[in-house]
Every structure is written in structure tokens, then in C-alpha cells.
Amino acid sequence: MEFDLIEILRGRCASSRADVRVGIGDDAAVLAPPMGHELVAATDTLIAGVHFPMSTQPEDIGWKSLAVNLSDLAAMGATPAWAMLALTLPSAEREFVERFADGFAALAAQHHVALIGGDTTHGPLAITVSVFGFVPPGQALLRSGARAGDLVFVTGTVGDAAAGLRFPFEGLFQNAASTEACDTLRARLDRPTPRIAAGVVLRGTASACIDVSDGLLADVGHLAYQSGVAIDISAPALPASPALLQAFDGRERLMLQATGGDDYELAFTLASAHENGVLRDLSKIGCGATRIGRVFEGAGVRLLDANGGEIALTRRGWDHFA
Ligand code: ADP
Numbered sequence: 001m002e003f004d005l006i007e008i009l010r011g012r013c014a015s016s017r018a019d020v021r022v023g024i025g026d027d028a029a030v031l032a033p034p035m036g037h038e039l040v041a042a043t044d045t046l047i048a049g050v051h052f053p054m055s056t057q058p059e060d061i062g063w064k065s066l067a068v069n070l071s072d073l074a075a076m077g078a079t080p081a082w083a084m085l086a087l088t089l090p091s092a093e094r095e096f097v098e099r100f101a102d103g104f105a106a107l108a109a110q111h112h113v114a115l116i117g118g119d120t121t122h123g124p125l126a127i128t129v130s131v132f133g134f135v136p137p138g139q140a141l142l143r144s145g146a147r148a149g150d151l152v153f154v155t156g157t158v159g160d161a162a163a164g165l166r167f168p169f170e171g172l173f174q175n176a177a178s179t180e181a182c183d184t185l186r187a188r189l190d191r192p193t194p195r196i197a198a199g200v201v202l203r204g205t206a207s208a209c210i211d212v213s214d215g216l217l218a219d220v221g222h223l224a225y226q227s228g229v230a231i232d233i234s235a236p237a238l239p240a241s242p243a244l245l246q247a248f249d250g251r252e253r254l255m256l257q258a259t260g261g262d263d264y265e266l267a268f269t270l271a272s273a274h275e276n277g278v279l280r281d282l283s284k285i286g287c288g289a290t291r292i293g294r295v296f297e298g299a300g301v302r303l304l305d306a307n308g309g310e311i312a313l314t315r316r317g318w319d320h321f322a
């Protein structure tokens with residue numbers, strides 16, 4: 001039974017790559033990393049009911065489990081290549097695995113990622129994916145390089161995924177938003193877009209980078225801490241999607257943007273001399289980015305209103321142990 005399930009995954013997700021000498025089927029994979037590059041590795045676990053609502057479709061779980069991992073590679077400026085999948089299933093349900101594999105494979109194909117191995121066990125639904133990619137030597141984007149005077153940016157828009165979590169059931173309207181806006185927000189939660197191409201544009205130029213998984217302020221806080229700097233974020237500058245603008249306003253919208261998790265956009269810092277060039281290069285690949293703040297000497301992150309006054313917040317983002 002376990003072998004049937006592995007065969008389903010192999011059939012849909014083990015796309016061929018010349019650098020995979022031995023893939024799924026032996027005791028371990030044998031890989032040929034490209035000469036002269038550095039290997040970048042990341043892993044993330046998704047637990048049913050914690051990292052995605054129990055009502056999430058299997059295709060979306062498959063997509064998201066790869067997407068959150070590819071987002072970590074994007075934040076490093078790495079080009080993805082390989083993935084491994086440790087799948088814990090409550091039952092050997094063929095249909096679930098087929099649909100999961102379809103979602104996983106759809107995103108894997110976009111980035112030429114090959115599934116090279118994994119493990120299949122029995123227990124409460126949990127998915128651990130590991131991903132591997134490459135960067136030119138010394139060019140990985142770190143959290144630690146921000147310097148006083150740098151500008152802070154974020155790709156795309158923030159707050160959509162957290163807003164999508166407020167619409168768990170189709171047709172349930174809690175406010176004035178249209179069905180279309182609710183679906184858009186929900187899709188941002190279920191099918192995040194890892195910003196791989198943006199990471200490649202930023203590598204070698206951005207001074208620091210992190211992906212927004214826990215919430216913008218929380219993640220910018222990690223970047224500030226690891227860089228040993230202070231960061232001010234301008235609340236009115238935070239980018240919002242048309243769907244978010246329609247569905248929420250005022251303080252509630254700001255909270256979603258500043259502290260909602262699961263957006264998987266990239267927050268990054270740049271010396272101001274690079275601003276125009278980087279924004280132009282990002283727009284060439286169809287990725288918008290917005291200037292949202294500035295780096296100072298000191299420590300900590302502040303959220304400021306239009307007059308420069310600090311906005312006090314009760315929470316900054318997700319912490320699984322808080
Ligand atoms: P072993 O007992 O030697 O660990 P397994 O039966 O666990 O072997 O796995 C057999 C092969 O199938 C291995 O190549 C392994 O990497 C692959 N595999 C097992 N589960 C998965 C999975 N969920 N996704 C991808 N590959 C898997």
C-alpha cells in the first residue's frame with residue numbers, strides 16, 4: 001500500500017533533471033550539484049489544523065507545502081532544484097495522495113523542481129518538505145546585512161492570506177466584500193506564490209532579505225535583530241491588494257497587513273543608490289515592490305503613522321510557542 005502511494009508521488013512529481021543521477025526508488029538519492037555553486041537547503045513542516053485549515057483541499061495542501069519551502073529559497077536568492085517529502089497520513093487514501101501530488105506537481109513544474117525522495121508514514125496528517133537550490137558563491141541573501149541608511153521594501157501586497165483565513169467557507173460573507181474578493185484572498189492563503197525570480201534579481205544587490213511567513217513586523221523584526229539595526233515601517237505605505245481594500249478597512253486592515261502571516265512576499269533592504277535599478281528589474285519580471293521603511297542605528301521595529309507617531313500593537317505576528 002505504502003509503495004502504491006510512493007508510486008503515485010513518483011509518477012507525478014519526480015520530473016526528470018540531468019542532475020538527479022538516482023531519484024525515488026533506492027535507499028537514497030544521488031545528486032550532482034553544479035560545479036562552482038553553493039547548495040542552499042531549507043525544510044518546513046505543515047500540520048493539519050495548525051498551518052492550514054482542516055477544510056483545505058488536498059491539491060492546495062500539496063501546493064502550499066512546496067510553496068512555503070520554495071519561499072525560503074527565494075528569500076536566500078537561490079534557484080530551486082530538488083525537493084524531498086516526508087508525508088504522515090491518517091490513512092492510505094489513494095485519492096488524497098493523487099490530489100496532493102497534483103497540487104505539488106503544478107508548482108514543482110513551474111520551477112523545474114524534481115521530487116527526489118522522502119518518507120511515508122502513518123499518523124495525524126503532517127507534511128515535511130525539504131528543498132535544495134543553488135546560488136553563485138557568496139551571493140546568498142542573508143537576514144544579517146541591513147545597514148543604517150538602507151531602505152526597506154516588500155514585494156507584492158501584504159495581509160491577503162490572513163484576510164483569507166477569515167473566509168473559511170465558500171459563500172459565507174462577514175462584510176461587504178464580493179465573492180470574487182473573498183475567493184482572491186482565500187487563494188492567497190491556499191496557493192501562495194514563492195517569489196523565486198525576485199530573489200534572483202535581489203541576490204548580489206539587496207543588503208538583507210527575509211520572506212514574510214509569520215507577519216511583516218515579526219519578520220522585519222528578525223531581519224533587524226540579525227542585522228543589529230532598528231527599522232521604522234510606515235503604516236500608510238504598506239501595499240494592499242484591491243481585494244483587501246474591498247474587504248477590510250481602518251485598523252482591521254492595517255493589523256492584517258502589519259501582522260498577518262502566510263503572505264510569502266519578500267521583505268528586503270537596499271542601499272538607496274540601488275532603489276531605481278532594482279525596482280525596474282523587478283517590474284521587468286512582473287513583480288511589484290513598495291518602499292515601506294528605513295533602517296537606522298539601534299534595535300527593534302516601529303510601525304509609524306502618517307505623522308511619524310508610533311502605532312502601538314498588541315501582537316506582531318505568529319509565534320507557535322507564544
Ligand atoms: P527505506 O525503507 O529504505 O527508507 P522507503 O520505503 O521509505 O525506503 O522509500 C523507498 C523510496 O521511496 C526511497 O527512494 C524514498 O526516498 C522514496 N519515498 C518514500 N516516501 C516518499 C515520499 N513521500 N515522497 C517521495 N519519495 C518517497
Ligand code: MG
Pocket residue numbers: 118119120
Ligand atoms: Mg524510509
